[in-house]
Amino acid sequence: MRTAEVSRNTKETQIRVRLNLDGTGVAKLATGIAFLDHMLDQVARHGLVDLEVEAKGDLHIDAHHTVEDIGITLGQAFARAIGDKAGVRRYGHAYVPLDEALSRVVIDLSGRPGIEFHVVFARARVGEFDVDLAREFFQGFVNHALATLHIDNLRGDNAHHQCETVFKAFGRALRMAVEADPRARDAIPSTKGSL
Secondary structure, rough: OOOEEEEEOOOOOEEEEEEEEOOOOOOEOOOOOOOHHHHHHHHHHHOOOOEEEEEEEEEOHHHHHHHHHHHHHHHHHHHHOOOOOOOOEEEEEEEEEOEEEEEEEEEEEOOOEEEEEEEHHHHHHHHOEEHHHHHHHHHHHHHOOOOEEEEEEOOOOHHHHHHHHHHHHHHHHHHHHHHHHHOOOOOOOOOOOOO
């Protein structure tokens, strides 16, 4: 089983993430940020990963440190769970609609962190959640998962729908990238021989 558990403790946050890349989409989430719990549930459900996140952060200041550190810790858990990436597809992509909103996410388990985030949200907040923090989450993830991620919201008038399509598409793209490639067997999907 491709699993990992990672804890991150700083003066600002205490995070624990448990991840099973070969799960069934079960999520147990307690971040202290209801909308982020909702988004992480989308990743688990549509990515078919089992995900547990417990977080305590300095939410009395704002949610920035907590959201970013959850992305970092999830990225670390992902890197540990995926291992040397032998036999996986490496690349994943997904288009996901939700009513008027449509987003595309493409991921490469390249071993190199990189993000292109092209989302212009219709409003600055969804409930109490500052939508700028979505990018911070994904930046933290790619920096520590060592993945390249392209996120494009192609259309949308409702910020909740825009954000939800991004997280759903991320889950589905991740699911595709980590799937076993039956033709590759245990080969590393790179001409370099490592990722």
